[in-house]
Amino acid sequence: MTNFKHMKTKISILFSIISVISYSQPNADEILQKVDRNMSSENRVFESEMTIHGRRSSRTLTLRTFSVGDIKSYTEYLTPPREQGTKMLKLENQLWVYSPSTDRTIQISGHMLRQSVMGSDLSYEDMMDNKKLTDIYEAELIGNEMIDGRNTWILELTATTEDIAYASRKMWIDTERYVPLKEELYAKSGQLLKRSTLSDVVLIQGRWFPKTIVYxxxxxxxxxxxxxxxxxxxxxxxxxxxxxxAVLKQ
Amino acid sequence: MIRFLIKGLIRDKSRSRTPVIIVTLGVLLTVFLHAYITGFMGDTIELNARFTHGHLKVMTTSYAENMSQIPNDLALIEVGDLLDKLNEQYPDVKWVPRIQFGGLIDVPDENGETRSQGPAMGLAMDFLTGNSGETERLQIEKSIVRGQMIKKQGEALLSESFSQKLKVEPGDVITLISSTMNGSMSINNFTVAGTVLFGAEAIDRGALMIDIEDARTALDMYDAAGEVLGFMNSGFYNDEEALKMAKTFNKENNISEDEFAPLMMSLSQQGNMGQYVKLTEVWSIYISMVFIIAMAIVLWNAGLLGGLRRYGEFGIRLAMGEEKDHVYLSLIYEAVFIGTMGTIIGTAIGLLLAWLLQTYGLDISGMMEGAAMMFPSEIKARISPSDYYIGFFPGLFSTVLGAMLAGIGIYKRKTSQLFKELES
Amino acid sequence: MKIALKLAYRNLLGAGLRTWLNVIVLSFSFVIIIWMKGIIIGWDYQAKTDMTNWEIGGGQYWHENYDPFDPFTFAESHGTIPEPLKKEIALGETEPTLIVSGHIYPQGRMIPITLVGINPEQKILKLPTHMLDTQITTIPAIIGLSSSRNFKLGKGDNVSIRWRDVNGMFDATEILITDVFNCNVPSVENGKIFMPLKKLQEMVVMENEATIFTFKNEKTEREAIEGWTLKTKEDLTKSVDDLIKTKNAGQSVLYAVLLFLAMLAIFDTQVLSIFRRQKEIGTYVALGYTRREVVVLFTVEGAMYSILAAITSAIYGIPFLIWQANVGWTMPIDSSEFGMAIAQTLYPVYSAGLIITTVVIIVIVTTVVSYWPAKKIAKMNPTEALRGKIQ
Incomplete structure (x- = not known):
């Protein structure tokens, strides 16, 4: 009897929680916009480490990046010595790589865009992807999930145009901080192609920002x-x- | 009696000189031809060995598993030590490191902007230390269409049609965009030293050759190599030997435990080459057999004729009271002597000729439009151990058999009849 | 001359066994040279037949941007099926193939590959495309034996492939290998996966598009179609011609040695018969023959060996060569050791030209070789010769 009572209270609590959630649940586009507001900025300057796990060994590169919005970015490799001085410049839809040893600037285009960046699981094309998600995908909120103790909304994005790389995506968005914690990219057939997990979310200059991404x-x-x-x-x-x-050759 | 017979043979030139010359020529042809067929038939094998398979090839186990994809991320490392070890363990084999790689050739205009671009297949080998023998092995010098050989670091050879597609001349600078052993993008400049013709369209479309040290720098493969090829010092592939070497090497290196441990494979263990090696062996045996049989008939014929023409002489000898058996036997002894003499001289000259053809080769490039790396520009003989005794079959046995058959007449005919043959 | 021929014939037959030994050796040369040349021609023929059956049919139209050696061109080398070909395609006289590049992921390694869309009902090429005609949820695909080995994939295995459609959108799926075929033409299968044309067109959103059209019949006149390049059978088999040329060069040494061998026998016989028949020569001269005529007689005698040899070789050679052409020349190798059944049989092909040239060359060479020792007769002193005295 007591058990039943307990259960009843539990259920009623559960119900009230669900109703609260569904009440406070914004629509998918609003979520994306809030994420956008949180993640993007006028510009940013950052230093990062990229660790690539190979079949035989792992190696780490460090880079310094300046970027403005999603449109312009400039990256310089700081270490290891072999890559030092290699620069990458992205302007709109164009990408150039400068190699100091040959003093040549090569435009990465066509099939070269499909090559991986420095042997990572990321292609140049993935890097070039700068279209606003809300412009090319239709978002839909499809559920909730806990990731590492954080409550997330699961958004499903379906492509509205044909000429993009991934037919659909799934994003897991922190319900409080509006930071994506996981993203999955799917092929037209529905096959999962790529997954990125974001963690180490910290507050920097008033924004929540994931410091670590695994692709x-x-x-x-x-x-x-x-x-x-x-x-x-x-x-x-x-x-x-x-x-x-001109900055490439300096 | 043998001394007496030999004396007779030497004094009567008609009985010795012509038959010995004929046997010599026959044996010479047999030996030479056998060496030639072995060389000619093995040619495709050697061509494959020189370009891709080596007589032996050392790779990491995991590279070997994915050999067709040229996975340089799985390349051998600490190749210097490996080479030392291989050289010590197998001194009869020349070991050379090679790196195959893919990439893109980008040609800059005067402003350094891309003028033309094309996908390239790269082959890096030791051009510069001067003791690898690689340039001779691939007859690169002969295949140069324009420009010259790679003489220093930072130079490259392009296939002729690739250079035309890219519109570059010897002396121009090209940029190789490739990926390092770790998968990073690598960009390196090379000066085109010359252009070459391979002779196979698939390769001529986009081939690039550079020195291995340049490749190591470009692809971040310090002291590494995709493959180490072994070439037997004899210059020819010996399947039995190669299989044995591979077996012992792999046993010692316990390849099953480490996917990056070096693994040795004989040419016949790579791709379809095993099939081809077997095929070539069988073909060589068949063709040689046909020739040896034909040659045996010729020499048997010669032996027979040599006996027949002497019926008159036998008549006189029988009339003088010599035993038929003795006459017959002396005929056989003479045949043995002639056969042996002819075979020894013929084998010696045949081997000499075969050696010349093995060493210098017969230039057939005139029959084709220009020399190309993938087409043998010369035909070479190959001396194998059997060449030392193969001549005895037609040279000695056939000659003696011919004499034996001819000698039967001694028993069949009457002395008077034989005697009469002298008159006819 | 008629008497010379008659005399030569009688002399030869009279010599019995000696003649026949020479004839047999010479006829050997005939048969072997014709057979070996036939094998080479047969090889040429077979290589081209295999290419026809497996790859090129009676010729092809290629999309103008298509370059089989540069997979980067595949993205731009497809077009809608042109109007003039539609009727032939409906009749099965021409088959369209669509070629796109993609990646395959055997054991988690990413390997570039070429996806070939082909009609499962096609009858032009020997590819077992009927194995693509199955109703299964995954996409059926067939691969060649060497791809099967390289990717470690067998019949019944599933594997992921990834490609991009015409707009560049990624797509990936599992395919099922429904058959592994074995083919002698490496370029047919290397790095290729064959799948149903309709399916591939759907996958890449290229409805009714193709890269190559293969004809069934080799028509001499093919119209030019804008945007498509005509590749005749001749263009497509040039590489075979080049290979055959080198093989021929290498073999000519064998023919030379074989001929030399036969000539050795003839020469030996001629020297001997002139030596032994001095009295006969003397008699001819005494009977009023000029020495030149005697030389002719002996030369004809020698040359007749080759005629007799030609007849002999016809007797045993024709059945042998016909038998060879039918059963072929099979390498006695246990192919099961390699886990495959490669056709190891070459069928020789003989042409009238080949036979006539071989006969003419051998007759001429024999005549020259016969004349060489016979010209010694011209220097003989007839009286001495008549007495049988060795000179």
Missing amino acids: KDMLKQGDGTVFKITSIKFNEVIPEYIFSK
Whole structure:
């Protein structure tokens, strides 16, 4: 009898929680917009470490990046010595790589975009992907899930145009901080192609930001690529020459 | 009696000189031809060995499993030590490191912007230390269409049609975009030293050759190599030997435990080559057999004729009271002597000729439009151990058999009849 | 001359066994040279037949951007089936194939591959495309034996492939290997996966598009179609011609040695018969023959060996060569050791031209070789010869 009573209270509590959640549940587009507001900024300057797990060994590269919105970005490799001085410049839909040893600037285009970046599970094309999600996908809230003790909304994004790489995505968004904690990219057939997990969410200059991202190509064997931000500053003053091709040769 | 017979043979030139010359020529042809067929038939095997398979090839176990994809991320490391070990253990084999790689060739215009681009298949080998023998092995010098050989670091050879597609001349700078052993993008400049013709369209479309040290720098493969190829010092593939070497090497290195441990494979253990090696052996045996049989008939014929023409002489000898058996036997002894003499001289000259053809080769490039790396520009003989005794079959046995058959007449005919043959 | 021929014939037959030994050796040369040449021609023929059966049919149209050696061109090398070909395709006289690039993931390794869409009902190529005609949930695909080995995939295995459609959108799925075929033409199967054309067109959103059209019949006149390049059978088999050329060069040494061998026998016989028949020569001269005529007689005698040899070789050679052409030349190798059943049989092909040239060359060479020792007769002193005195 007591058991039954207990259960009853439990159920009623559960019900009230669900009703609260569903009441406070915003629509998917609103969530995406809030995520956007949190994650993107006028510009940012950050240093990061990229650890690539190979079949034989792992190695870590460090890089410094300046970026403005999703459109312009400039990256310089700091270590290891072999990659030091290698620079990458992305302007709109174009990408150039500069190699100091040959003093040549090569535009990465066509099939070269499909190559992996420095042997990671990320392709140049993935890097170039700068279209606003809300422009090319239709989002739908499909559920909730706990990830590492955080409550998340699960969004399903379905492509509205044809000329994009991934037909659909799934995103797990922290319900409080509006930070994605997991993302999955799917093929047209529904097969999972890539998964990224985001963690180490910290508050920087008033924003929640995931400092560690693990990318994994799901069809390939291996442990994926770990991308860790070591320092980040938002809304700095970045001189305009940083985003010109001339900067590559300096 | 033998001394007497030999004396007779040497003094009567008609009985010795012509038959010995004929046997010599016959044996010479047999030996030479056998060496030639062995060389000619083995040619495709050697071509494959030189380009991709080696007589032996050492790779990591996991590289070997994915050999067709040229997975340089699974390449051998600490190749210097490995080479030392291989050289010590197998001194009769020349070991050379090679790296195959894929990439993109980008040609800059005067502003350093991309002017033309094309996918490339790269082959890196030791061009510069001067003791690898690689340039001779692939007859690169002969296949150069324009420009010259790689003479220093930072130079590259392009296939002729690739260079035309990219519109580059010897002396121009090209950029190789490839990925390192770790998968990073690598960008390196090379100066085109010259252009070459391979002779196979698939390769001529986009081949690049560079020195192995340049490749190691470019692909971040310090002291590493995709493959170490072994070439037997004899210059020819010996399947039995190769299989034995591979077996002992793999046993010692306990390859089952470490996927990056070096694994040795003989040419016949790679791809379809085993099939081809068997095929070649069988073909060589068949063709040689046909020739040896034909040659045996010729020499048997010669032996027979040599006996027949002497019926008159036998008549006189029988008339003088010599035993038929003795006459017959002396005929056989003479045949043995002639056969042996002819075979020894013929084998010696045949081997000499075969050796010349093995060493210098017969240039057939005139029959084709220009020399190409993938097509043998010369035909080479190959001396195998059997060449030392193969001549005895037609040379000695056939000659003696011919004499034996001819000698039967001694028993069949009457002395007077034989005697009369002298008159006819 | 008629008398010379008659005399030569009688002399030869009179010599009995000696003649026949020479004839047999010479006829050996005939048969072997024709047979070996036939094998080479047969090889050429077979290589081209295999290409026809497996790869090129009676010729092809290629999309103008298609370059089989550069997979990067595949993205731009497809087009809608042109109007003039539609009727032939409906009749099965021409088959469209669509070629796109993709990746395969055997054991978690990413390997670039070429996806080939082909009609499962096609009858032009020997590919076992009927194995693609099954109703299963996954996409059926067939691969060649060497791909099967390289990717470690067998019949009944599933594997993931990834590709991009015409707009660049990624797609991936599992395919089921429904058959592994064995084919002598490496370029047919290397790095390729064959799947139903309709399915591939759907996968990449290229309805009614193709890269290559293969004809069944080799028509001499094919119209030019804009955007498509005509590749005749001749263009497509050029590599075989090049290979055969080198093989021929290598073999000519064998023919030379074989001929030399036969000539050795003839020469030996000629020297001997001139030596032994001095009295006969003297008699001819005494009877009013000029020495030149005697030389001719002996030369004809020698040359007649080759005629007799030709007849002899016809007697045993024709049945042998016909038998060979029918059963072929099979390498006695246990192919099961390699886990495959590669056709190891070459069928020789003989042409009238081949036979006539071989006969003419051998007759000429024999005549020259016969004349060589016979010209010694011209220097003989007839009286001495008549007395049988060795000169």
